[in-house]
Amino acid sequence: MGVRVCVVEDQPLYRQMLTGLLGAAPGVVVEATADSFAEAIRVELRSVDVALVDVHLGDGDGIDLGLALRRRRPETAIVLLSASDSSHRLLALPASERGHWSYLSKTSALSASSLVGAIASAASGRSVIDRSVLEGRAPVRSGPLDTLTARQLEVLRLLSAGLTNAAIAEELGIAVRSVDNHVNAVYEALGVAATSRVNPRVSAAALFLEHSR
Amino acid sequence: MTAIARPRASGDRHQPRHDLRHDLRDDRRVLLGTVAVVGLLFAAATSVQSVMALGVFSTSLRAVDSSPVVEIAARTAINLGTVAVVLALTALLAPQRRRLALQLPMLAGIALAAGGARALAQWSSGLYSEAAVPVLLAEVGTTTAASGVTLGIGLALLALWRRLRTEERVRLNSQLEALEAHRELHAEELRVRRDVAEELHGTVQSSLVIVEARLLALAETPGSDAEALASVAEAVRTVRDVELRELMTGLYPADLDRGLVPAVRALIARLPASIVVDDEFAESGMRMEADRPLPLEDRLLVFRLVEEAVTNALRHGGAQRIRIAFAHAGGLLTVTVDDDGRGLPANATPSGLDRLRRQLDGRGGTLTVSPRADRRADGVASGTTLTASLPRSSPARPEPAVTLSAP
Numbered sequence: 218m219g220v221r222v223c224v225v226e227d228q229p230l231y232r233q234m235l236t237g238l239l240g241a242a243p244g245v246v247v248e249a250t251a252d253s254f255a256e257a258i259r260v261e262l263r264s265v266d267v268a269l270v271d272v273h274l275g276d277g278d279g280i281d282l283g284l285a286l287r288r289r290r291p292e293t294a295i296v297l298l299s300a301s302d303s304s305h306r307l308l309a310l311p312a313s314e315r316g317h318w319s320y321l322s323k324t325s326a327l328s329a330s331s332l333v334g335a336i337a338s339a340a341s342g343r344s345v346i347d348r349s350v351l352e353g354r355a356p357v358r359s360g361p362l363d364t365l366t367a368r369q370l371e372v373l374r375l376l377s378a379g380l381t382n383a384a385i386a387e388e389l390g391i392a393v394r395s396v397d398n399h400v401n402a403v404y405e406a407l408g409v410a411a412t413s414r415v416n417p418r419v420s421a422a423a424l425f426l427e428h429s430r
Numbered sequence: 431m432t433a434i435a436r437p438r439a440s441g442d443r444h445q446p447r448h449d450l451r452h453d454l455r456d457d458r459r460v461l462l463g464t465v466a467v468v469g470l471l472f473a474a475a476t477s478v479q480s481v482m483a484l485g486v487f488s489t490s491l492r493a494v495d496s497s498p499v500v501e502i503a504a505r506t507a508i509n510l511g512t513v514a515v516v517l518a519l520t521a522l523l524a525p526q527r528r529r530l531a532l533q534l535p536m537l538a539g540i541a542l543a544a545g546g547a548r549a550l551a552q553w554s555s556g557l558y559s560e561a562a563v564p565v566l567l568a569e570v571g572t573t574t575a576a577s578g579v580t581l582g583i584g585l586a587l588l589a590l591w592r593r594l595r596t597e598e599r600v601r602l603n604s605q606l607e608a609l610e611a612h613r614e615l616h617a618e619e620l621r622v623r624r625d626v627a628e629e630l631h632g633t634v635q636s637s638l639v640i641v642e643a644r645l646l647a648l649a650e651t652p653g654s655d656a657e658a659l660a661s662v663a664e665a666v667r668t669v670r671d672v673e674l675r676e677l678m679t680g681l682y683p684a685d686l687d688r689g690l691v692p693a694v695r696a697l698i699a700r701l702p703a704s705i706v707v708d709d710e711f712a713e714s715g716m717r718m719e720a721d722r723p724l725p726l727e728d729r730l731l732v733f734r735l736v737e738e739a740v741t742n743a744l745r746h747g748g749a750q751r752i753r754i755a756f757a758h759a760g761g762l763l764t765v766t767v768d769d770d771g772r773g774l775p776a777n778a779t780p781s782g783l784d785r786l787r788r789q790l791d792g793r794g795g796t797l798t799v800s801p802r803a804d805r806r807a808d809g810v811a812s813g814t815t816l817t818a819s820l821p822r823s824s825p826a827r828p829e830p831a832v833t834l835s836a837p
Contacts, residue, residue, distance in 0.1 A: 301675050302671070306692070358750070430699060
């Protein structure tokens, strides 16, 4: 059985495109669709692994909806969709929540590989932030990211996009071992404790979002 | 120097100027008019009563025959004279302009003078014989009482009149203020509409015209290349992500419904990475809305102030660092935005600031833009401080429910 998805999107055409893409993808099943906050809140969650939620719903806010869904069923992962860059909204989430949330721009979500990749990552407990959103960002001057080397910043960017160390190594054409070293250096520079209850990758990604624009 | 602090003008704008001399004339008119009317009623009634009820008695007192018509005429003339005395003394002494403690003895004095004058007139005109001294004394008493009552009624009516006049003015003032606020709101709405229309026409429409033309050209080119298509896609992205978003922010700032801090955070997220914004705003902003959310109109105005200050700091001042702070004390909201830029050019007041100042004015707030208080080590003024404060409005309607608290 594949990843079971609930699609919450108020624009009919865009919702259709999403369900079409997901329906055609192997390993993904669209279990439910909803066109509003009110409808989504009534969806039977027992059969849903990932909720794909538009941030701007006509009758409510996607982040509020995601929080409500996760209160009802804490195993549900949320993938937010947004037409304009609202990734800073993720920073408003409590630290314990962040690891269960992913973020995709509506443009990326229409590419089958990005969409299915994000949903698969979210289902396996990883948090994904849209690469196109991360790519345009630079560290805020005299912020904590300002001390990172260019290579460390690149590793942090890919890590924030939800890539594993192996995937980062492949992407950058370097050894996994050196990626491990870079990741540890980044944790140290940002003061992210690998022993903390919150996944250090999630904390590092949040710091990247917070201190870059 | 970029100090463009200006005293609030609402003092002379919202309080219609009332001429004090006009009010004094008005008071005199009301008092004398009332005294004249009541006094004349007393005069007429007393004349008729004296003749009808006491006519025979009066004749017998003087032991001469007298026709009622002559009696009435003589008595009426004396009574009118008495009213004239009261009026003249009232006009001369103007008790309405004195303190209450002075008004009462003045009233007694005028009344006594009127009583004396009337009795004297009656005695000298021979209406009463010399034997009737007790009757004359009684006349002095009743006349004094009647004059006192007349003048008392006049003063009481004047006090009522003054109170009504004040209430009417207060009502009129608040109506004027409401009208002014409504006009301001209407002007603001028109401005936003015009700006949006101009932006749609000038930027979005012309961007779309170019996109359309480029797509048509690609359609006509056999084997169009991916690079050209990608560049058109980039143009579409600019329309969507930059131009439309700016328009939307102009109409209604992103995340404003969620609170002041999320809205300011969304604003900061659009600034270049080279601009440092101190973190202070989040904490002070959260504190401001901790107990209960600000009314939406206050939140919007505070947000526009921050937006304008940040825009000016970057556009005119070339600032690198910005500090935003909020405070809320005693029903007064204060927003302070400091930057380290060059400051606004001398004599320049960006139209946005002027507009916000007018809005604040209408709401009883203030706006100050001045060189930053702390100077650089070399003593050269650097940067600008914008400080605005406004009284928090009482919520007119329930606020949108916010279930997620921002950090």
